[in-house]
Amino acid sequence: DSGVTQTPKHLITATGQRVTLRCSPRSGDLSVYWYQQSLDQGLQFLIQYYNGEERAKGNILERFSAQQFPDLHSELNLSSLELGDSALYFCASSVRPSGVETQYFGPGTRLLVL
């Protein structure tokens, strides 16, 4: 158990809908990262937050957005969902935002868009 928690574990929804994925980082970690894992693209970085501020952005679609709240939990919002958005979404956390910090991953949210 990494100490990172994610809810829900599974999510099934329809095209065009909007969902929110939630992540709580390890105690003491200030930086949160979101990754998407799909069969054809592998594990891809989406976005990073540090202490409430966006720190780095990856291949995140405009339909997707995220935020980190004062209590350091983070939410990833996915809207106008398409079939191709079906994937595993992972949250990771680290103490500091730097690129030489170990990132610890949560168990993921499996999203299925029908």
Place this chain on the structure above:
Amino acid sequence: GESVGLHLPTLSVQEGDNSIINCAYSNSASDYFIWYKQESGKGPQFIIDIRSNMDKRQGQRVTVLLNKTVKHLSLQIAATQPGDSAVYFCAENAGGTSYGKLTFGQGTILTVHP
């Protein structure tokens, strides 16, 4: 270096053998590397990391070797056990002290036969 998860390499070994998993990374500016293990239905689990100023690092039953000249990383697992069966990912980070965007390799499926 984007990850492509189409056809993962596989490695099949007998219990007790040593395993070597290889990874070619793409960014010569990357200065931090991590190996993760992912079991079915779970998030990536940290195994071992290495900074670019090192060429070898050892953990418990695992060793990571880094060859910056040819941009190659390897993970050696000693006395492989059935519980080591999983997908193994290398990840690189070029964010320095600024940000923590991990770029993942495609992964290697390790199967350990009793």
